[in-house]
């Protein structure tokens with residue numbers, strides 16, 4: 001299994017963190033003021049790992065990362081000991097789109113995302129498979145495979161693994177069945193550079209039961225049969241405002257949704273995910289740091305010591 005190969009911090013703070021038992025927990029952090037600021041924000045609230053957008057997630061354009069920004073980022077990465085940092089693609093990207101113009105634009109933007117992740121030595125870039133907007137699931141999957149082939153070919157040798165995220169299945173979104181992700185991954189030539197990100201809210205909304213040890217194990221066994229658990233590189237921990245199988249993507253604070261506290265215990269204590277980054281994408285509210293701290297505290301209270 002591939003571990004974290006680069007730039008492990010030698011700082012005392014981080015050494016303490018690395019030796020702590022239990023999963024690597026963190027949250028999605030804002031990059032307001034620069035990508036390096038996300039690390040400081042994460043460190044302040046006790047994240048072992050964080051997720052960021054490397055650019056504005058609602059715009060196509062991005063001004064290039066400056067040498068200085070990249071340097072400061074690496075310094076903060078080392079001093080905070082936060083590892084890994086994972087990146088998430090911008091929301092406008094849809095490489096399942098049957099519209100030629102949007103597909104091409106998405107492909108270009110996706111390439112920029114991979115290059116930015118590489119510049120920041122980010123090992124995992126999370127993507128949504130996308131929406132087929134009426135063209136059909138098989139058609140959508142074919143386009144995603146094609147896009148991944150192009151992107152991976154044009155970034156040959158880059159140490160960035162693209163992670164397909166499971167989705168709730170809103171509208172014509174792909175990725176709400178494990179089979180979709182398996183078909184995409186298996187269709188790609190450089191599939192060793194394609195992993196998976198499991199989002200608890202999304203799989204639950206898609207109809208996969210995870211509440212209770214038995215149901216959780218059953219869902220994981222199914223995942224293992226269809227995709228392979230070894231391809232899980234990241235986990236998003238979100239409770240769900242909506243019920244099992246609702247196909248609606250609404251995140252809730254941990255323990256305050258339909259998954260509930262007990263629904264998170266099996267995953268948090270799963271030895272197979274011991275070294276997998278687990279990231280909150282729960283509502284931030286008025287005071288993001290306080291909200292994230294609270295949710296992290298709840299998660300840590302569920303970890304068996």
Ligand code: MN
Pocket residue numbers: 088128165
């Ligand atoms: Mn996502």
Ligand code: MN
Pocket residue numbers: 165199236281
């Ligand atoms: Mn997610």
Ligand code: ZN
Pocket residue numbers: 199201202249250251
């Ligand atoms: Zn979501």
